[in-house]
Amino acid sequence: MEYVIEMLDIRKEFPGIVANDQINLQVKKGEIHALLGENGAGKSTLMNVLFGIYQPEKGNIRVQGQDVHITSPNIANELGIGMVHQHFMLVDTFTVTENIVLGSEPTKGLKVNISEAEKEVQKISDQYGLRVDPKALVRDISVGMQQRVEILKMLYRQAEILILDEPTAVLTPQEIDELMQIMKSLVNEGKSIILITHKLSEIMQVADRCTVIRRGKGIGTVNVDQTTTNELASMMVGRDVSFKTEKDQANPKDLVLDIKDLIVKDNRDVDMVRGLSLNVRQGEIVGIAGVDGNGQSELIEAITGLRKVEAGEILLNNESITNFKPRDIYEKGLSHIPQDRHKYGLVLDYPIAENMVLQTYYQKPFSSKWALNFKEIYNYAKKIIKEYDVRTPSESTLARSLSGGNQQKAIIGREIDRSPDLLIAAQPTRGLDVGAIEFIHKKLIEERDKGRGVLLISFELDEIFNLSDRIAVIYEGKIVAEVKPDETNHDELGLLMAGSNEEKAEVKHP
Amino acid sequence: MKLQKLTGVWIPLVSIFFGLLAGAIIMLLFGYNPVAGYIALWNGAFEEPYYTGETIRLITPYILSGLAVAFAFRTGLLNIGVEGQVLVGWLASVWIGLAFNLPMIIHLPLAIIAAIIAGGLWGFIPGYLKAKFHVHEVIITIMMNYVALYSVNAIIRNVLTDGSERTEHVAETASLKVEWLTQLMPNSNVHAGIILAVGAALFYWYFIEKTKYGFELKAVGYNSYASEYAGMSVKRNIMVSMAISGGFAGLAGAMEGIGNFGYMTLNNGFTNIGFDGIAIALLGGNTAVGVVMAAGLFGVLKNGALNMPLSAGVPHELVDIITALIIFFVAASYMIILFREKLTNIFNNVKTKLQKGRGK
Numbered sequence: 001m002e003y004v005i006e007m008l009d010i011r012k013e014f015p016g017i018v019a020n021d022q023i024n025l026q027v028k029k030g031e032i033h034a035l036l037g038e039n040g041a042g043k044s045t046l047m048n049v050l051f052g053i054y055q056p057e058k059g060n061i062r063v064q065g066q067d068v069h070i071t072s073p074n075i076a077n078e079l080g081i082g083m084v085h086q087h088f089m090l091v092d093t094f095t096v097t098e099n100i101v102l103g104s105e106p107t108k109g110l111k112v113n114i115s116e117a118e119k120e121v122q123k124i125s126d127q128y129g130l131r132v133d134p135k136a137l138v139r140d141i142s143v144g145m146q147q148r149v150e151i152l153k154m155l156y157r158q159a160e161i162l163i164l165d166e167p168t169a170v171l172t173p174q175e176i177d178e179l180m181q182i183m184k185s186l187v188n189e190g191k192s193i194i195l196i197t198h199k200l201s202e203i204m205q206v207a208d209r210c211t212v213i214r215r216g217k218g219i220g221t222v223n224v225d226q227t228t229t230n231e232l233a234s235m236m237v238g239r240d241v242s243f244k245t246e247k248d249q250a251n252p253k254d255l256v257l258d259i260k261d262l263i264v265k266d267n268r269d270v271d272m273v274r275g276l277s278l279n280v281r282q283g284e285i286v287g288i289a290g291v292d293g294n295g296q297s298e299l300i301e302a303i304t305g306l307r308k309v310e311a312g313e314i315l316l317n318n319e320s321i322t323n324f325k326p327r328d329i330y331e332k333g334l335s336h337i338p339q340d341r342h343k344y345g346l347v348l349d350y351p352i353a354e355n356m357v358l359q360t361y362y363q364k365p366f367s368s369k370w371a372l373n374f375k376e377i378y379n380y381a382k383k384i385i386k387e388y389d390v391r392t393p394s395e396s397t398l399a400r401s402l403s404g405g406n407q408q409k410a411i412i413g414r415e416i417d418r419s420p421d422l423l424i425a426a427q428p429t430r431g432l433d434v435g436a437i438e439f440i441h442k443k444l445i446e447e448r449d450k451g452r453g454v455l456l457i458s459f460e461l462d463e464i465f466n467l468s469d470r471i472a473v474i475y476e477g478k479i480v481a482e483v484k485p486d487e488t489n490h491d492e493l494g495l496l497m498a499g500s501n502e503e504k505a506e507v508k509h510p
Numbered sequence: 511m512k513l514q515k516l517t518g519v520w521i522p523l524v525s526i527f528f529g530l531l532a533g534a535i536i537m538l539l540f541g542y543n544p545v546a547g548y549i550a551l552w553n554g555a556f557e558e559p560y561y562t563g564e565t566i567r568l569i570t571p572y573i574l575s576g577l578a579v580a581f582a583f584r585t586g587l588l589n590i591g592v593e594g595q596v597l598v599g600w601l602a603s604v605w606i607g608l609a610f611n612l613p614m615i616i617h618l619p620l621a622i623i624a625a626i627i628a629g630g631l632w633g634f635i636p637g638y639l640k641a642k643f644h645v646h647e648v649i650i651t652i653m654m655n656y657v658a659l660y661s662v663n664a665i666i667r668n669v670l671t672d673g674s675e676r677t678e679h680v681a682e683t684a685s686l687k688v689e690w691l692t693q694l695m696p697n698s699n700v701h702a703g704i705i706l707a708v709g710a711a712l713f714y715w716y717f718i719e720k721t722k723y724g725f726e727l728k729a730v731g732y733n734s735y736a737s738e739y740a741g742m743s744v745k746r747n748i749m750v751s752m753a754i755s756g757g758f759a760g761l762a763g764a765m766e767g768i769g770n771f772g773y774m775t776l777n778n779g780f781t782n783i784g785f786d787g788i789a790i791a792l793l794g795g796n797t798a799v800g801v802v803m804a805a806g807l808f809g810v811l812k813n814g815a816l817n818m819p820l821s822a823g824v825p826h827e828l829v830d831i832i833t834a835l836i837i838f839f840v841a842a843s844y845m846i847i848l849f850r851e852k853l854t855n856i857f858n859n860v861k862t863k864l865q866k867g868r869g870k
Binding site for chain 1: 721726
């Protein structure tokens, strides 16, 4: 038996589009098999077919050499297929063990036998070097640890084939390294892994083979040690891609944003931003580097008026916008590409056109005294869709049915088109493919060159290095260092992000 | 796409058919003739102008209470307080109708507006509490129903009358009864309110679908985070939405106050106009057209059913079961779609299991 999973000639259609067409995916036992493709290329569709969420129109699926019809995730689980989703499905207030056994609890009489389960979890954790504390509450552990809980959940259910959907999107550089180690130890123990990603560096680092999908079609499968990053990228996009974003020297002018001694609390009433000072000038990109949860979200929310400022001051073009309402701040010349595009960026049940005027619908020409002017709104949306290469069947398509990359391009189009003095870009390329990233990076640099200030928040160090003219490192709610990208490197920045400047804390490398 | 549109029309029709079928089986089980029963139902709703008038009279407040629930729902709010808002609207219209002596052109609009404002205020209070103090609107609106019921009774007894059970008749100048309609459907209580109700549905459609305020309210309903991010005031929208929702309900009260009855009596319990409004709104998918159609269905069934004991000898209790069944089947139409998918899934599951078994 050569392959653990074979998906042969898969075809899946949705009304109006063919999401998968003639795709072949063959995974060998004990290998890490990468599935590479742009956003909307059909990776998720293919995996949802494998996981029983969609039924294919054509094609065969074989697991361990047997023909199967996977009609629900339960059947996928029974066949030993486990999926770790991009968004974790954990109950915050439960312990690690409780989360893992949820749905298949070992019982003793009528009671859940939790101590038995804890032992089992500990055993699996040790076996694969996951280092998870079975008794910890999920809300108390880091994102990287939560991900390992998800992996444990699959192992506990005796999954042989693990599908990891964009697993590194939420991790710090150090956590990514650890995950790579874990993946290697999993395949050493005989498990097989399908790694969905569009990060070429990760594929080169861990994967054995890689299957590339482009616009719903299977392009081919290559052995990773016989290929190069450039070859993979051009297979994925269909043309040559440049990785280094071209940009001229920055030419900063007057202050656009000036933050002084800012203090902001989070929802639990804990200070998350603790006396932060920062400024952004016209014509420069300032990147904020930091591990998630060090006050980035609260900082952005304070600047954009979504969260109360406890103390300190925020000046936009030398005018205070401290504790202004979001709409007043927008009108003063700020745009905001939000971190979470589904929660904040879009009303998913509105057509894409109506999402393009989410902040400006009440202004002329989109609206008269009472009524919305749909003709103007749709024309405007058409313009943004064209300029920002948003791929959608029409302007009246619901935002929900666009792929992540196209949703993001639409948001970026909307925010940049308002020609703001200050553009806040929070993780603008999160979860996007190289083609889209290249495009968005170009647009952000264009904005800079037009003399606008850009504040970039990103957990991707490559992105910070590529774009920033100045890097500010945030740690525990303060800017602990400011460095020039050409005067530092990943390691130094990683250490600064872990607070080495503050407490000289030791950072463990696995 | 075409297929989907077709299912949109077919499913409700098929479910009405199934509802009728279930009702027929019940009638057969108890030894009544279902054909005679349904003929009686139809005749009771439409046979004579009088019946038609009564049906329209019944539909009128249903449209408005349905719109009231639907409006709040579009902003993501559950207004269970339509019942209470109907009562205060009813009282306000009657009060104005009794208190003044004015020409009709002023008196009638004044009574209507008073009802809208009273209902609107009654809706605004839970909206305000929700926006400012995060109190759940369902709890407040339920409690406000009781406050409305007993306050209205106290006012009728102590303020509008001298301890009597029923107010005087409102002045002619404040009545919605119009000569030509009454002549068209003699003896019925039909009144010009139906025009107001249809007008309100048009207003609802325009406001929700076409205006910038509707755009905001819907956005808040779909995704309050994105709305706040986009600079809309979620709190203000909650208050406005509840107030307008209450306004529709208040108008429904006026339909009873200065349309149907022309007076107000002490109420021992709720009118159910508001509670039925919840079902009507959900049945109508919270759209203007849907609400009007669902209100039509409710009105026809409820009025027609009155004739079933008389003409076909089907007892009252059974009639209630049958109308409930029909409504149940229509409401369950979404479940029917779901059920169809489940069935195919189960079928496929079994197929896989069989194949797996053979494989081993």
